[in-house]
Amino acid sequence: xxxxxxVFVRAKGGLSHRHVGSVHAADARMAVEGARDVYTRRMEGxxxxxxxxxxxxxxxxxxAGSLFEPAADKVYRHPTFYKxxxxxxxx
Amino acid sequence: MYTVELSKxxxxxxxxxxxxxxxxxxxxxxxxxxxxxxxxxxxxWMPEAYRKTLIRQISQHAHSEIVGMLPxxxxxxxxxxxxxxxxxxAKIQDECxxxxxxxxxxxxxxxxxxxxxxxxxxxxxxxxxIFNYPTLTWADMxxxxxxxxxxxxxxxxxLQRTSYGPYARAMVRICKEESFHQRQGFExxxxxxxxxxAQRKMAxxxxxxxxxxxxxxxxxxxxxxxxxxxxMRWRIKRDSNDELRQKFIDVTVPQAEILGLTIPxxxxxxxxxxxxxxxxxxxxxxxxxxxxxxxPVAKDRIKARVDAxxxxxxxxxxxxxxxxxxxMKAAA
Numbered sequence: 089x090x091x092x093x094x095v096f097v098r099a100k101g102g103l104s105h106r107h108v109g110s111v112h113a114a115d116a117r118m119a120v121e122g123a124r125d126v127y128t129r130r131m132e133g134x135x136x137x138x139x140x141x142x143x144x145x146x147x148x149x150x151x152a153g154s155l156f157e158p159a160a161d162k163v164y165r166h167p168t169f170y171k172x173x174x175x176x177x178x179x
Numbered sequence: 180m181y182t183v184e185l186s187k188x189x190x191x192x193x194x195x196x197x198x199x200x201x202x203x204x205x206x207x208x209x210x211x212x213x214x215x216x217x218x219x220x221x222x223x224w225m226p227e228a229y230r231k232t233l234i235r236q237i238s239q240h241a242h243s244e245i246v247g248m249l250p251x252x253x254x255x256x257x258x259x260x261x262x263x264x265x266x267x268x269a270k271i272q273d274e275c276x277x278x279x280x281x282x283x284x285x286x287x288x289x290x291x292x293x294x295x296x297x298x299x300x301x302x303x304x305x306x307x308x309i310f311n312y313p314t315l316t317w318a319d320m321x322x323x324x325x326x327x328x329x330x331x332x333x334x335x336x337x338l339q340r341t342s343y344g345p346y347a348r349a350m351v352r353i354c355k356e357e358s359f360h361q362r363q364g365f366e367x368x369x370x371x372x373x374x375x376x377a378q379r380k381m382a383x384x385x386x387x388x389x390x391x392x393x394x395x396x397x398x399x400x401x402x403x404x405x406x407x408x409x410x411m412r413w414r415i416k417r418d419s420n421d422e423l424r425q426k427f428i429d430v431t432v433p434q435a436e437i438l439g440l441t442i443p444x445x446x447x448x449x450x451x452x453x454x455x456x457x458x459x460x461x462x463x464x465x466x467x468x469x470x471x472x473x474x475p476v477a478k479d480r481i482k483a484r485v486d487a488x489x490x491x492x493x494x495x496x497x498x499x500x501x502x503x504x505x506x507m508k509a510a511a
């Protein structure tokens with residue numbers, strides 16, 4: 089059975105690679121060639137990454153609360169939390 | 180291109196109900212998320228009936244893209260100019276890509292590519308009935324782009340907001356690419372319609388043959404579409420079959436007028452009160468016969484797929500053997 093590879097495309101220089109989908113391929117080189125044909129037929133990118141799907145560990149959606157909710161009550165991490173007088177400049 | 184979701188068996192409502200008893204809390208949370216237009220992602224909990232319905236719908240959609248290459252491939256070597264040949268080749272390549280995006284989306288639901296391929300080849304999985312009609316003349320390439328891809332776009336645009344994330348994202352890519360398919364088809368029809376009397380006749384003949392099958396692409400009438408209510412609640416179907424069919428007719432009739440071609444429906448007429456066209460009765464017996472696999476070229480289509488899969492098995496095997504050998508060498 090052909091392994092699955094996750095495909096990431098850099099749209100243009102300066103941007104990060106972004107996940108676009110997956111391909112089946114026997115090895116990394118074939119995965120790059122397949123990803124080129126499947127995901128960049130219309131100048132969608134200037135660079136490709138392929139990563140074996142099995143190498144990705146995802147967080148458990150069931151733990152999303154304990155992982156991400158604590159950030160919700162830490163509004164003091166945002167600059168807009170702090171009130172300064174209107175006539176203070178360059179702050 | 181596109182397929183409506185056609186069930187061969189009757190699971191769905193009952194299964195969802197029994198499951199809700201076992202897992203009422205999670206099911207209610209799921210329903211609430213979907214109702215709020217949130218996206219469901221692969222690792223999220225989902226009712227088994229939702230997963231199964233999606234696998235069936237997405238894989239049927241993928242199969243349609245792949246089988247959809249065959250009617251057009253029929254004319255590739257006989258395209259009338261290099262320009263038309265390059266366009267047709269690009270379109271067919273897109274259909275292959277669309278199939279792959281969709282298979283990849285279905286695989287995130289826990290079904291393998293091999294299982295889906297096997298289901299298609301064994302006749303357990305369906306694909307759009309439209310591809311079981313033969314492409315008899317070059318004008319069919321224009322008619323398919325204009326009508327079949329036109330119908331597909333109307334079906335697919337709402338699916339960009341479907342509740343399952345990977346499916347919605349695949350649809351965004353597909354819709355972006357699809358409008359070229361329709362426009363090249365219309366342009367090709369226009370050239371034929373404004374050409375010699377023989378070309379004009381060929382264009383009209385293609386419209387005559389593809390019109391009704393295109394209307395059938397939207398699926399059975401609403402009163403005979405048993406799973407629609409649940410699929411709409413789950414946001415994996417966003418408009419009813421009849422609504423989309425009416426929309427297609429309303430946008431396509433003026434296009435046919437511009438081409439100077441006649442839609443083969445004696446009952447077609449503008450209804451000022453409804454602000455829509457009234458249209459004649461659709462031959463649903465023909466539709467169900469084609470769904471059952473009795474289309475003029477249904478057997479050829481599946482045979483072509485099976486031959487390609489089996490005939491090229493050695494390529495897959497060789498690639499895997501080469502990869503294994505290279506890995507071993509690197510380890511040594």
